[in-house]
Amino acid sequence: MAETAITPRSEDFSRWYLDVLREAELAENSPVRGCMVIRPYGYALWEAIRDVLDRRFKETGHQNAYFPLFIPKSYLEKEAEHVEGFAKECAIVTHSRLEADGEGGLKPASPLEEPLVIRPTSETIIGHTFARWVNSYRDLPLLINQWANVVRWEMRTRPFLRTMEFLWQEGHTAHATQAEAMEETLRMLDVYVELARDFAAIPVIPGEKSANERFAGAVNTFTIEAMMGNAWALQSGTSHYLGQNFSRAFGIQFLDENNVQQLVHTTSWGVSTRFVGALIMAHGDDKGLRLPPKMAPIQVAIVPIWRKEDEKAAVLQQAQAAFDALKQAGIRVKLDTREHLTPGFKFNDWEMRGVPLRVEIGPKDVEKQSVVVARRHLPGKDGKIMGVSMLGLVEHIQGFLDEVQQGLYQQALAFREANTHTDIPDVATFQKVADEKGGFLKVYWAGSNEDEDKIKEDLKMTHRCYPLGEQDGPLGRCFYTGKQTRQIAIFARAY
RNA sequence: CGGCGUGUAGCGCAGCCUGGUAGCGCUCUACUUUGGGGUAGUAGAGGUCGCAGGUUCAAAUCCUGCCACGCCGACCA
Numbered sequence: 001m002a003e004t005a006i007t008p009r010s011e012d013f014s015r016w017y018l019d020v021l022r023e024a025e026l027a028e029n030s031p032v033r034g035c036m037v038i039r040p041y042g043y044a045l046w047e048a049i050r051d052v053l054d055r056r057f058k059e060t061g062h063q064n065a066y067f068p069l070f071i072p073k074s075y076l077e078k079e080a081e082h083v084e085g086f087a088k089e090c091a092i093v094t095h096s097r098l099e100a101d102g103e104g105g106l107k108p109a110s111p112l113e114e115p116l117v118i119r120p121t122s123e124t125i126i127g128h129t130f131a132r133w134v135n136s137y138r139d140l141p142l143l144i145n146q147w148a149n150v151v152r153w154e155m156r157t158r159p160f161l162r163t164m165e166f167l168w169q170e171g172h173t174a175h176a177t178q179a180e181a182m183e184e185t186l187r188m189l190d191v192y193v194e195l196a197r198d199f200a201a202i203p204v205i206p207g208e209k210s211a212n213e214r215f216a217g218a219v220n221t222f223t224i225e226a227m228m229g230n231a232w233a234l235q236s237g238t239s240h241y242l243g244q245n246f247s248r249a250f251g252i253q254f255l256d257e258n259n260v261q262q263l264v265h266t267t268s269w270g271v272s273t274r275f276v277g278a279l280i281m282a283h284g285d286d287k288g289l290r291l292p293p294k295m296a297p298i299q300v301a302i303v304p305i306w307r308k309e310d311e312k313a314a315v316l317q318q319a320q321a322a323f324d325a326l327k328q329a330g331i332r333v334k335l336d337t338r339e340h341l342t343p344g345f346k347f348n349d350w351e352m353r354g355v356p357l358r359v360e361i362g363p364k365d366v367e368k369q370s371v372v373v374a375r376r377h378l379p380g381k382d383g384k385i386m387g388v389s390m391l392g393l394v395e396h397i398q399g400f401l402d403e404v405q406q407g408l409y410q411q412a413l414a415f416r417e418a419n420t421h422t423d424i425p426d427v428a429t430f431q432k433v434a435d436e437k438g439g440f441l442k443v444y445w446a447g448s449n450e451d452e453d454k455i456k457e458d459l460k461m462t463h464r465c466y467p468l469g470e471q472d473g474p475l476g477r478c479f480y481t482g483k484q485t486r487q488i489a490i491f492a493r494a495y
Numbered sequence: 496c497g498g499c500g501u502g503u504a505g506c507g508c509a510g511c512c513u514g515g516u517a518g519c520g521c522u523c524u525a526c527u528u529u530g531g532g533g534u535a536g537u538a539g540a541g542g543u544c545g546c547a548g549g550u551u552c553a554a555a556u557c558c559u560g561c562c563a564c565g566c567c568g569a570c571c572a
Contacts, residue, residue: 022506033563033564033565062498079557087568088570088571089571121572140518152571152572153570154570154571155568155569155570155571156566156567156570156571160570162571162572166572168572187497188516215572223572236572237572238572252517271572272572273572274550274572275572303531305530306530307529307530307531338501341530341534341567342529342532342534343530343531343532343535344530344531344532344533344534345530345533346532346533347532347533347535348532349533349563351532360531362530362531363531365531372531380532390507421537463508490547
């Protein structure tokens with residue numbers, strides 16, 4: 001086994017992550033602290049996420065629109081909790097011009113009358129717009145999504161997981177009733193569950209956030225929580241029921257069937273480029289990325305192998321035939337004809353890039369009119385299948401792609417199950433499990449916000465969510481307060 | 496904003512203590528070789544040593560100031 005440029009996960013997960021980003025050419029740092037350059041291969045992952053979501057948004061009746069990057073400072077001040085939540089991390093534009101400073105440099109000139117905040121999220125400017133768009137109950141529901149970048153001035157950043165500028169979609173909807181708005185909130189959460197489970201092969205736990213972790217200005221915040229390869233949690237998408245907080249602040253009113261003025265109920269929901277980080281950390285191994293076929297920019301890499309010139313022609317001919325057939329069938333396939341690299345190098349190269357299937361074609365395969373297929377979700381030789389016939393190659397490959405898709409999901413699920421701990425009667429056990437095992441700690445919980453803070457401070461474990469559909473079980477004893485409760489919460493270390 | 500570090504080739508670093516011709520690995524270019532699990536060789540390319548000032552015959556090296564970045568703490572999709 002040759003040297004690898006990737007730090008083993010067990011040695012230092014954080015370095016492993018950064019190594020993968022570099023080696024697989026996903027992203028790199030930029031001259032601006034906390035901002036990253038998303039390279040084509042990394043951007044392709046975002047595009048895959050975007051395509052899945054955009055299609056589902058439209059299927060569920062939403063329309064895309066675009067709102068300004070700049071938000072008047074006064075807008076942000078209209079919803080009290082919202083201000084408090086975001087004020088500390090806003091970038092502000094105060095000037096409109098640069099002029100020579102007399103020392104060869106430039107200095108800001110002509111101050112703005114009202115400073116403009118670069119959107120950290122768009123509830124306010126969209127609230128303002130919705131107030132103009134909504135007059136009658138016939139205008140509802142109003143179902144809008146925006147694909148955009150936002151800026152949050154974060155103290156500590158990590159590529160994809162937390163950057164100062166990030167790409168995301170933010171859905172914003174307005175409804176006549178609380179019930180409809182809540183239904184929408186949960187419907188979109190479910191779209192996120194589907195994205196994770198059915199496309200990204202990441203099992204997630206949909207749940208409600210505790211009051212502490214709630215979005216600034218929301219009545220309820222729902223989340224999908226995924227487990228990464230180091231057993232930490234990653235909040236991978238959120239959906240908020242905003243009640244009438246923003247409609248009150250921005251005057252989003254309508255006349256109902258009975259000619260009575262009513263405030264709308266709004267929702268907002270988002271998935272960001274953080275999800276790319278989830279894709280990397282949920283599946284990756286010591287050889288690099290492992291991408292689920294449905295999200296992989298390249299699903300099949302064909303590596304031709306030859307020794308002598310006369311072998312080369314025959315090998316390339318068969319490789320080309322395989323390429324044509326797969327491409328014809330709509331499979332994202334790459335024929336690796338790079339001359340100066342050895343097959344071994346290429347094997348490792350495509351594995352690092354997480355390509356689900358590798359097809360090897362050498363002289364022996366030409367002779368047998370077959371190929372060798374290597375499946376990325378199984379390590380080394382275990383993943384290899386010899387003698388896959390060229391006849392019906394497309395069907396075979398499609399079958400293998402399904403297998404990798406399912407395999408990655410099952411592995412991620414098994415990993416999560418193995419790292420979820422439920423038998424935690426008291427604080428001592430909680431502490432012991434947190435220290436020695438980590439992962440998800442599923443407990444009865446009746447603690448206060450302050451109790452939550454204390455746990456975060458002492459044990460680095462945060463309240464991830466109250467899993468949906470598990471809150472109506474039998475009574476149990478809260479491990480922290482000792483109170484009887486039906487509430488079940490998950491605690492974990494999180495990004 | 497507090498604590499600790501680091502700035503030398505695209506990237507990663509040595510050299511600094513003890514001042515004296517700017518080095519190593521990777522990368523990159525050309526050619527050759529190799530090819531079923533990260534081939535090897537030859538020849539090349541690439542640097543205002545973060546910036547400014549000072550000491551000195553002489554500064555990457557010593558001194559002063561500044562700037563930038565990284566890690567750790569309070570915030571977070």
